[in-house]
Amino acid sequence: MVERESKVKTKANTKKKLLIAAGVVVVALAAALIFISNYLVNYAIGRSGNGGDREVALEVDAPADSVEAVMEDNRAAYKSKIDTFTKEHPGRDVTLTADDGLTLHGVYYANAETADTHRWALVLHGYRGDYTGALQLAAPYYEAGYQVIAPDLRACGESEGDYVGMGWLDRKDVLQWIDYIIEQDPEAKIVVHGISMGAATTMMTAGESTPDNVKAFVEDCGYTSVWDIFSSELQLRFGLPEFPILYTASGVARLRAGYSFTEASALVQVAHCEKPMLFIHGTADDFIPYEMMDTLYNAKPGDNKAELTAEGAGHGEAMYALGDSYWDTVFDFIAPYMA
Template sequence: MKITKTKKLSIKKVILSIIAILATLFVLISLFAGNYLVNYSIGRSGDGGNRTVALEIPEAADDTERTIAEGKIVQQELNETFLAEHPGQTVEISSADGIRCSGVYYQNDDSHDWVIALHGYRGDHLSATSLAQHYYTHNYQVLTPDLRACGDTDGNYLGMGWLDRKDILSWIDWIVAQDSDARIVIHGISMGAATTMMTAGEDTPDQVVAFIEDCGYTSVWDIFSSELKLRFGMPEFPLMYTANLFAITKAGYSFKEASALEQVKKCEKPMLFIHGTADDFIPYEMMDTLYQAKPGDNKEKITAPGAGHGEAMYLLGEEYWDDVFAFLK
């Protein structure tokens, strides 16, 4: 039985229609998923929060896990004592683009040493208490800002360090207005570390003397792409590309432009890099990439063997802080 030319054209049209429908569905699903990813990952009310941390020692813990768990318990007790004795003062500024930024200032009389201690992903100023407590003990004036869309700071979308870098410049101006002789250190963990590095690439006043990043990522694109593969088993194409379009439209920045790596390349001031080798959130390899990108020899790095994300200070204990303050000296 021969297929007529008319039937062939009809079959071809059906096939093309099916392809067109599938392509349209693919685009629509990609757009829906991209929009969801943006809301999930950087939306203020999104579900992409920090991983839970248990303050207990597992029965089957090895020596490293036990040390980390014990370190967390000790630090939690120090934090509670610090906050009870030093409630701090809430301070507010307005960002360059009109966002109301909130933070807590722990005043240490007669000291010109200052630290801006920066919390991690979806945290707030209280998440930086472990940093604040140690710096305060070392006679630093301490400022713990809530980053954009976190805590009491306004904003609908997380800046992931990129939008926050400009807010930190405004906080630096606030400190200099209080103390023109200030010597300012910026120390951040995770997203706070990325904020630290992104700020380091900006033109900061002479009062800013050093940067310390603990388990920061190379770029927002890199970390979300990594999480997409590790947590959801999905490739970056097409979802990262459609999500990036929504990030530009809704949050006002591109995941690709939000690069700590590119900012570090412009940093001329001292920087300390810290990372745990067992970090399953921000790959340990990112630290070496960032370290190599930092120009000059005014840089050091600390490796915490076996430490997970943000766990270097708990595993290393006093050694962590000895190294930090030795670097600052």
């Protein structure tokens, strides 16, 4: 009898120890997951994160030598154009207050000679850049007679913010910049043109209700959603699947940055866009897959849309691969709406 009771106690103690051990493991795994998720949020969207240091790439066909040579020549031409533009037109610093109280910075390139045309371009830079990353857009628009605003997106450049908005938080800021333009010129006719994250911002803005002054959108190599691009990068950079880390990191981002990776969707926003939009992408983009352009294009309702493919162009390189035809296409597309 005593022996049986002893065995029962032993089994009970063993079960208790196993439960405690299992609990410790679960707590440890949960703690590790929370730690990794916080690290990922800091890395990807924290202001001081180093998510912009990218040493991996999607597998794509390398551009032909002839295309690479053209891009190299055009890169040099753009650099010269931008250097001349910034020397001759230093621009004027402007600030505004975002809905959440942050001070946002931008540079205003006033074009006094053509002010009576009321044409404005709002040009948006890419991931972890600043307004200078949109000068390759600003200079051609200015030369074409546009007034130009080049903002620092939140948590970039001189704009305040602890977390990069990836386009989602920025869409509200862009609406503020649009209002700023209309305050300067109530008759303004505005095109919003962005590259990479700036393109995602453009599309996310396009899904909002915008004033009649906004006439057209141009997106160059934007992503379908933050979830999609982070899922791809998680696999490429760390060799990790999206579950469970991206799910928990998305929740952490919601708590810390004010948005989740799932809600930040250009694809959903584009489906609500009724205004004209031009989609541009390079076939050799090793960061944001070229196929995303078709997905986004097909989601955009109506016939007031067009696609421009840059054969052999990498990420953000369409203008270098296409040369003059890039801007010929852009201006031909928006011309009917900016008249």
